[in-house]
Amino acid sequence: MDIAGDFSVLLGNYGIFYLQGIAATILLSIVGTFGGLALGIFLAFGKKLQPKGKRVSVQLWQWPIKVFCQAYSIILRGTPMMVQAILFKYGTQMLGVKWTEILQGVPVFNGWMVAGLIVITLNTTAYMGEIIQAGLNGVDKGQVEGARSLGMNDLQILFHVTLPQAIRNSIPTIGNEWIVNIKDSSVLNVISVAELYFMGNSAASKGYRYFASYLIIALIYLTLTLIATGILKMVEFKMDGKKSKFRFINVLFHYKTKEA
């Protein structure tokens, strides 16, 4: 077996496959993470509603929302994304949605990409809801009392005091979701989303060069996750207002950037 030869054929003739795959995977992970974060914030609000003992008119709209959000979180976190993707694909097909006709011709968006973006976003939303909820619970009660003593109302407290702190404290976990998404977007190949795994597989099958092609993919995934880790550490570093210089190399060896 001539692995070196396989490499040169794959990269030489099918390099564009990998580039296309990288672009798709990055797009999926970023849209999934940020879209999931935005929706997850609302999911967390829904789950944190406390309709018990309130006026009937308030209970009437709060209960359904709370039950929906909790069910959503349990179901989406309790089933594999691969299965969700397939259910989404055939379910929407039965409803007559033609995903392969949406945004065709736009680079990277060809084929099932739009469906893939929706699936990964909806899936990430469930996890982000959980993360934001934990973040909100972790904000010191005194912060709320301080705001209340100034006369701020619940919404003002949420948007100016508790939510910013919840998000700030959750950045490591949110970033982790991004890294998970870079890797887990590979399962979307089951609905033919042309991401890195799918494209690598396509390149391999052109001449039975599976080992070499998957080795290339593995290295690309590793590179992507390392870069993502570095970016996240840099964000944390900037937010903490450190005076010393940020060195990317430190990310690989000193995973802690927070001072003790």
Add this chain to the structure above:
Amino acid sequence: MSLLEIKHVAKNFDDTVVLKDISLNVEKGECVTIIGSSGSGKSTLLRCINLLEQPTSGEIVFDGVNILNKGVDLNHVRSRLSMVFQSFNLFNNMDVLSNCVIGQVKVLKRNKKEAIEIAERNLEKVGLKDRMHFKIRDISGGQKQRVAIARALCMNPDIILFDEPTSALDPEMVNEVLKVMKELAANKTTMIVVTHEMDFAKDVSDRVIFMDQGVIVADGSPDYIFNQCENERLQSFLTRRHRSPVERIKEQPNLFHSVTLGD
């Protein structure tokens, strides 16, 4: 009519009675300190005044309105009764200046420029104008409490409530906070101060209230409370505080047993 009239206020937490039938008037410009041992209900009383705790019964009449009535704009009342907490409760996600600005902009609807000017003036008053762009975690405990006082002042409150403002501070930082509070009292700011600082109660306040087990036991001028009042519970509270730690340990026979055996 007094600025604040507390009438027969009681507060229970489930089965625990914390406040029993508290009545108290506070006049404009008065500096009232509330003293008493831990668990006497003094903090709860303060928290009831700006409704961080809902009293179980009674009336709190502030500026002629019973604020426990339904339909009273709670947030408006709270903005007129600023509170300074033992644990500061400054917003960790903002710098010093923003802490002082946010309430003015969001609650009092002042425009941002005006709010910043007022914040700067009040930060200057507490001696922290040079720290206004610092993050909260980068300033000391005493500075945090002074920022909290400035934040309260920015709301132009009718009354400032202090809930043990120096109890969480290192001894060397207590004075810088007390100094600011003394200045406020000298300027006839209406203040209600729950404190363990007896010197502050003695020297600065116009009136001292002693609470024990959820009731007001004694109420009067500092001179009356510290020199004349012969109430047994007050006397025991005051003498207990004046004894040294060693003496207090000696009171507990079991704790000291092993040492006294050697005598």
